[in-house]
Amino acid sequence: MTNQTLQREIVTSRVFRDGTSYMLIDQxxxxxxxxxxxxxxSGFTGVAGEIEGSLVCALTAENAAALRRRLPWLNPVPLGLRTSAGFGDRLGVATPGHIAAVWNTGVAPIFAQQSVRENNRTGRTPQQVVDDAMWSVFACGWQEAWGADADHLKTINDVPPFVAAGYTFFTIDPGEHVDDAAETDDLNTLYAKAGALDWALLETSLDDVKRNYQRTFVLNGLTLTFDEHMLIKAVVKYAGAVAHTVRMLRQLQNSMANRPFELEMSVDETGTTTSLHEHFYIAAELTRLNVPFVSLAPRFVGRFEKGVDYIGDLGELDTNIAGHAAIIKHFGSRYKLSLHTGSDKFGVYPLAMRHTGGLVHLKTAGTSYLEALRLMAHVNPALFRQVLDFALDHYENDRKTYHVSAVLQKVPRSCNLGDAQLPLLLDQFDARQVLHVTFGSVLDHFGTALRQMLAAHADAYTDYIKRHFDKHLEAFKT
Known part of the structure; x- marks a missing residue:
C-alpha cells in the first residue's frame, strides 16, 4: 500500500491467510x-482498489458469507457445556464492547442473539444480526469460538430464516403450550385435560407416566415425591410444551441436515413458577424423547424483570437454584441452567455459579441498548429528552408483552430535570424499565439519530458496554 493510499484509507483490522489479505478500512x-x-x-463483489489485485467490497451479506468461507473462525459454532453468556445487540454496534468485556474471562460468548419479537421491533433480519456480529468479530480480532442464538422461537415458521443465516443455538419457547391454569385446577379437571394431550407425539401414555413418576426420587441432596395430584398437574402444565419442543426439534433436524446445533427449552415467560418437580418432569421427558437440549430456562421463584436486579428474597432464590442444580446433576450434568432476562441480576450470578459449578448460560439483551441511552444522556441531552418523553408516552402500550412493574408516575418528564440529572435515570428502577421496553417505538422514531450519535462516539460506547458487562461477568469468570 502506498503512502498516498494510506492517507486516504485507515486500516482498522487486517488478516493475512493463504496468500490473501483481508482488511477493514475507513474511507x-x-x-x-x-x-x-x-x-x-474470487467470490467477493466490489470495485477494483488502487492496489493491484485488490477489491474494495461493501459489507454486504454476500461478502460476509464469502469472508466466512475463507476465515472459519467467523462462523458461529455450538459452545457446549461451557459457562456462557448471550449478548443481545438491538442496534448492531455493541459487539465490540461485548468482546472487550468477555476477553480473558473464560466465558463462551454468543455475540448474535435476537428473538423474532426483537427483530420485528427493530426492523432487522436474522441475517443482519449475525452479519453485524461477524463484522465486529473480524474487526476486533476475536478468533475464539462464538455462537449465534435464534431466541424465543415459538412456531415452526420462525425457524427457516435463522437456519438460513447460519445460527447454531436455537431457543425454543413453548410458552403458549404451557397450561398455567393447571396450577389451580382440581384433580378431575386435570384428568380431563390430560386426556386431550398429544400422547402419540409424546410416545407414551398417562398410565405409563404414572408408573414412571408417581414415586419418590432421591437426588443429590434433594428428595422429590410425586403424589397423584402433583404429577398430573406437572403433566397437564408442561406436556404440551414438551410436545411442541419435539415438533420444533424435528423441524430443526430436517432444516439443519448435518450441521451441528444446540437447543434450549425456555419456559421462563409464563405465568407461574416452574417448581422443582416440574423441572424434573420436563428434563426426564426431554431425555426420554432423545431431545438433545443443552440448557433449560425455568421460571424461578421471585421476579426476573427487564433491566433491573432480582426482585424477591435472595435466600429463597438461593434454595430454589440449589434445587434446580441438584436436578441437573441427577441427569448427569448434561445441560445448563439458563438465566433469561438475565441482565443486571447481580445478586443472582454468584448463586447460580456456586450451585451449578459453572453450568450456566446467562442471557442479556436490552441492557446494551440502555447503555446507548446512557451515552446519549451525556453527549446529546437534547435528544435524550425527546426519547425520554416519547418513551413515557408509549410505555403503557409497549409493556404489554413484557413482565415489568415500573410505575409511570415515578419517572419525571424531561422538563423537570436538569442536564446533569438525565444520566441518573439510567440507574433508577422505573426509568430503566420504561426506557427498556419502549425500544421498538423509540427506534422507529429516533433510530437514525441514535445510530448517528453512536457512530460519532463509537469508542465511548464500547467503553460504556465494557464497563457495564465487566460487572456482569465478574461472577462467571472461569
Missing part, C-alpha cells in the same frame, strides 16, 4: 467501513 467521504481484499478476490 474518507464514504459511509462507514469497507472490506479490502488483496490477492484471491
Amino acid at each position: 474518507p467521504n464514504s459511509n462507514g467501513k469497507s472490506l479490502l481484499v488483496t490477492g484471491d478476490t
Whole structure:
C-alpha cells in the first residue's frame, strides 16, 4: 500500500491467510467501513482498489458469507457445556464492547442473539444480526469460538430464516403450550385435560407416566415425591410444551441436515413458577424423547424483570437454584441452567455459579441498548429528552408483552430535570424499565439519530458496554 493510499484509507483490522489479505478500512467521504481484499478476490463483489489485485467490497451479506468461507473462525459454532453468556445487540454496534468485556474471562460468548419479537421491533433480519456480529468479530480480532442464538422461537415458521443465516443455538419457547391454569385446577379437571394431550407425539401414555413418576426420587441432596395430584398437574402444565419442543426439534433436524446445533427449552415467560418437580418432569421427558437440549430456562421463584436486579428474597432464590442444580446433576450434568432476562441480576450470578459449578448460560439483551441511552444522556441531552418523553408516552402500550412493574408516575418528564440529572435515570428502577421496553417505538422514531450519535462516539460506547458487562461477568469468570 502506498503512502498516498494510506492517507486516504485507515486500516482498522487486517488478516493475512493463504496468500490473501483481508482488511477493514475507513474511507474518507464514504459511509462507514469497507472490506479490502488483496490477492484471491474470487467470490467477493466490489470495485477494483488502487492496489493491484485488490477489491474494495461493501459489507454486504454476500461478502460476509464469502469472508466466512475463507476465515472459519467467523462462523458461529455450538459452545457446549461451557459457562456462557448471550449478548443481545438491538442496534448492531455493541459487539465490540461485548468482546472487550468477555476477553480473558473464560466465558463462551454468543455475540448474535435476537428473538423474532426483537427483530420485528427493530426492523432487522436474522441475517443482519449475525452479519453485524461477524463484522465486529473480524474487526476486533476475536478468533475464539462464538455462537449465534435464534431466541424465543415459538412456531415452526420462525425457524427457516435463522437456519438460513447460519445460527447454531436455537431457543425454543413453548410458552403458549404451557397450561398455567393447571396450577389451580382440581384433580378431575386435570384428568380431563390430560386426556386431550398429544400422547402419540409424546410416545407414551398417562398410565405409563404414572408408573414412571408417581414415586419418590432421591437426588443429590434433594428428595422429590410425586403424589397423584402433583404429577398430573406437572403433566397437564408442561406436556404440551414438551410436545411442541419435539415438533420444533424435528423441524430443526430436517432444516439443519448435518450441521451441528444446540437447543434450549425456555419456559421462563409464563405465568407461574416452574417448581422443582416440574423441572424434573420436563428434563426426564426431554431425555426420554432423545431431545438433545443443552440448557433449560425455568421460571424461578421471585421476579426476573427487564433491566433491573432480582426482585424477591435472595435466600429463597438461593434454595430454589440449589434445587434446580441438584436436578441437573441427577441427569448427569448434561445441560445448563439458563438465566433469561438475565441482565443486571447481580445478586443472582454468584448463586447460580456456586450451585451449578459453572453450568450456566446467562442471557442479556436490552441492557446494551440502555447503555446507548446512557451515552446519549451525556453527549446529546437534547435528544435524550425527546426519547425520554416519547418513551413515557408509549410505555403503557409497549409493556404489554413484557413482565415489568415500573410505575409511570415515578419517572419525571424531561422538563423537570436538569442536564446533569438525565444520566441518573439510567440507574433508577422505573426509568430503566420504561426506557427498556419502549425500544421498538423509540427506534422507529429516533433510530437514525441514535445510530448517528453512536457512530460519532463509537469508542465511548464500547467503553460504556465494557464497563457495564465487566460487572456482569465478574461472577462467571472461569
